[in-house]
Amino acid sequence: MSEIKHIGVFTSGGDSPGMNAAIRAVVRTGLYYDIKISGIVRGYDGMISGEIIPMDAKSVANIIQRGGTVLKTARSDEFRTPEGRIKAYEQLKKCNIDALVAIGGDGTFTGADIFTKEHDIPVIGLPGTIDNDLVGTDFTIGYDTAINTVVDAVDKIRDTAESHDRLFIVEVMGRDSGLIALRSGIGAGAESILIPETKTDVQALLCRLGEGRREKASKIIIVAEGDDAGGAFEIAAAVKNKFPGIDTRVSILGHIQRGGPPSCMDRVLASRLGVAAVEALREGHTRQMVGVVNGKIHFTPFKHAIKHISEASPELVKIVEILSR
Amino acid sequence: MSEIKHIGVFTSGGDSPGMNAAIRAVVRTGLYYDIKISGIVRGYDGMISGEIIPMDAKSVANIIQRGGTVLKTARSDEFRTPEGRIKAYEQLKKCNIDALVAIGGDGTFTGADIFTKEHDIPVIGLPGTIDNDLVGTDFTIGYDTAINTVVDAVDKIRDTAESHDRLFIVEVMGRDSGLIALRSGIGAGAESILIPETKTDVQALLCRLGEGRREKASKIIIVAEGDDAGGAFEIAAAVKNKFPGIDTRVSILGHIQRGGPPSCMDRVLASRLGVAAVEALREGHTRQMVGVVNGKIHFTPFKHAIKHISEASPELVKIVEILSR
């Protein structure tokens, strides 16, 4: 293993709050260890087209608190082809980049895994996604901010729900995973939380709503967009069909969940992982995602990290059962 | 005119942030002038059914900062009938309520106007609606908070738009009025703002998007839900049809716009109007909405207040033209 002298850092896939904090940490750790850092703009697409810019302390000044990613992100079809990856590698060589830090989710790491098999360049991955669905880290960068955003939005919706004694069905992000729904639903004090990981029993839900009707209180149901019973509109239709008298509204939170200043925890997580990624490259590691498990820095081979978490914490599921009764 | 001894206060129509601050002001002003105050729950519906509760300083402690309305709100079909209004009046008499403060929008004041014509009870109205579309006040209670909520949401969306070079079409509240869209759009730095008050020229919009494409920058378009060109999905369809290459997303902000802690300005406005309403009743006024015009307390007969504002400020429209070029 030869010494790392020049690291390229990029963000790829959906953006998440804290990506900028991670970029900043990579750049400043590079400065600390006297390693040159360049930013690759727009992920693999920019790698192929050579959109590569040198970065220093000034490039990352005053970005720790900003959502999104200053390096931009994109999905690249060309990188899925061997020819695309050859172009990318040539661009890196042209700039003398001899290692990569990839910030993104499973698509990002899948691409990186193939790339490192074909070309001689070490890559360390950072879990940057609001979905928290990667194996090998307790939390992904952006998840904590996203659930705070959801809870803040539902707090607002509850004001209206309470004032009108309404039922609100709020759809949150999570095509394959209910992890945003589960924690934000507990945090929002939701009456029901519907997630893809558990079978949603619409009849039982309607039964409980029927029982609860006498109280005339407002209710909030949180639905992950990938729930097996369909999204918020499907649930609302079932409710309206059974109980036309319940004043039911739907709110799709949508893209506000991706943005905003990162929470302190996301900034700290991103900072820790950014430092660890550069140190891991210095120590000769590659093809691993760095995460935090049980509070400690932890490395997981890409091929394991990209397996989605497919089970919701039984403890949290039980807590929903107890607290929303 | 006899002396007012017991005022009933209620909220009606859609809830808006600052209604609680208004209720608090009415109650505390009653205490100050030694007038009894009762809260009528769920608007005209609760008036008919007699859901009337005594209120004191304790009832309104720690509510100034809360969104929604502690007195709840509802729309009442029964109150639209003379029989309903007779029942309502009888309930008020039973409680010795001899004056009313009605917090709500045009529907609320229309009801109050008819009620005061049929029954001998003075009513003063407070403009509580996020729409800011009433004649007789520069701002309605809740408008300032709503536009802050929109701007905060668009700030988050812009993080994602910037990171992906996306076009976002964001739909905000305003079925008949573009006043939320106009100010929040300027505040969010939107590239276009589509409102019902001005003819929306979709072709011109597409032209500008076409010109701007070369810059590859992110763009935000704000659409009032009542815009003549249709809502956000219609605009998005037109864009996708003409420019399939533009990465276009839609976000419907929805009910988060109604809730949340009121802004300082909304709390101050609600406090001023609550005090003025009680003082106006003491001085023998009735069938008027109290607002603030040019910074000063101003009274407008209900029949004028409920005429919607149907024109957008030409200065603001021109500012959009200049700044979004």
Next chain:
Amino acid sequence: MSEIKHIGVFTSGGDSPGMNAAIRAVVRTGLYYDIKISGIVRGYDGMISGEIIPMDAKSVANIIQRGGTVLKTARSDEFRTPEGRIKAYEQLKKCNIDALVAIGGDGTFTGADIFTKEHDIPVIGLPGTIDNDLVGTDFTIGYDTAINTVVDAVDKIRDTAESHDRLFIVEVMGRDSGLIALRSGIGAGAESILIPETKTDVQALLCRLGEGRREKASKIIIVAEGDDAGGAFEIAAAVKNKFPGIDTRVSILGHIQRGGPPSCMDRVLASRLGVAAVEALREGHTRQMVGVVNGKIHFTPFKHAIKHISEASPELVKIVEILSR
């Protein structure tokens, strides 16, 4: 009057949220009217040293939502001397800058007034200060954000005050003016508001606290830093002396009041004034501050604008009296 071709814009004095929105509006209005815009860094200091940078749409992209000022600000001793002002003028001529937009407070306008008397360059001022103490505008840029920040902080403090039945004395900005204290105090539901514009009667305050003690409730007192009875610590000492049993705490809000993303109203105000300033220069105006009075754009000669507002609105003062009883 010759045609304006190149405007220099700068911020001076204390920073305030919305200054960036104003800078953005000036730059984009320049683009609209085909006027070149340069930014002068660090106010009059940068004018003297020639820190002048060209600005275009890109320079002001994505800054409307950011607090502080991208052009930085400073206080300049050298500009107080005729020699300093000569240097400044020469730098402007060297860059062919033929008009100025000055964003700041009374010190900024005083400097501009003298400068325009000595040198042939038109200047329009924008009121950028959180203090809201300038004649000629209903609100200054930054005031609305500052009072929202105070109210948000006091909402947090009240959580603790309520939990412990404590008295909190909260000091807010306002060396010469109680305008921040007055509106934020009403918005925060403070029990007392102490401002320099009205004589503070500490004995009467203590009396009321004594009466209120039986209720054992929490209390919030807002003090402007320039209050005649001294700051928060002085009031706290008087309370502790008289009522050692009252659990009294002091909180000095300090510099958080200057920062943060501007409110929607501040962004709209800054945008309107930035447009108006450039248009005014085009039309040959000079030595005036542009503000908004009764909702409309309004010009005031510098010499009048810098006279501090020295009276608190009697209506607001009375509202405090009524609502805090």
Next chain:
Amino acid sequence: MSEIKHIGVFTSGGDSPGMNAAIRAVVRTGLYYDIKISGIVRGYDGMISGEIIPMDAKSVANIIQRGGTVLKTARSDEFRTPEGRIKAYEQLKKCNIDALVAIGGDGTFTGADIFTKEHDIPVIGLPGTIDNDLVGTDFTIGYDTAINTVVDAVDKIRDTAESHDRLFIVEVMGRDSGLIALRSGIGAGAESILIPETKTDVQALLCRLGEGRREKASKIIIVAEGDDAGGAFEIAAAVKNKFPGIDTRVSILGHIQRGGPPSCMDRVLASRLGVAAVEALREGHTRQMVGVVNGKIHFTPFKHAIKHISEASPELVKIVEILSR
């Protein structure tokens, strides 16, 4: 062990955001398991005076999002005496309360530990403090919210610092512990973080400031109030003494750090611990604090929990060293 039929829940010591979420979880878990729940007002003081109120779902409706504690909190001198504790026990017996959930910090648990030794009543403790300094839980309820509040405040302060190229010395809570300072300082991107756990070398700090002066950039130093070099004013004095030219300001964040709506993580943590506490009492446990260690529910005897954590994470300390260079 006899079956638990009636649990008393109370909060004690300093309030922290999430205490209400914990109370709600205890009450709703009681309902689920058919256990009566009463709230004891004002901690041990209310226990002695018998301020005990029955609680049901309605008592805890709409409180999950509120800072502070609806049960209020106080420090009790009388409970430190055997006589006081006898009175407290008698009040509990009078109400047939046969178990306790104590939400608070080390003082709370010390009191509970003694109480359970003298009197036959099981107690489970919940870590409710912003300080995060208890052994036996990765995070205390309120810590996550507090560091978000700090980071949000410093983001605001940085706007001003940047605009003026100022040095800000920000003092955060933490008399014995730098845990708030450490994470919030990393999250805020502070240039230095001074904590009691590590020896603060003021000379080295001044050296680095001296080197950094040439950059003329703004700087933020975070100081824990219990730092060995003194608080923010002491540091500021040393800086001003050595570098009179550096524009140095102090901000003491103070009590805003305790309040505000709890973060999602704090609400989830409080909910999990509230459920676990009731279940632990049902299963016969006592004299333990329930926390979360490595993501899992974990019980720690009171006598161990109250030993303060006296070491800062070496990894985080190193990260500060690397990133703030």
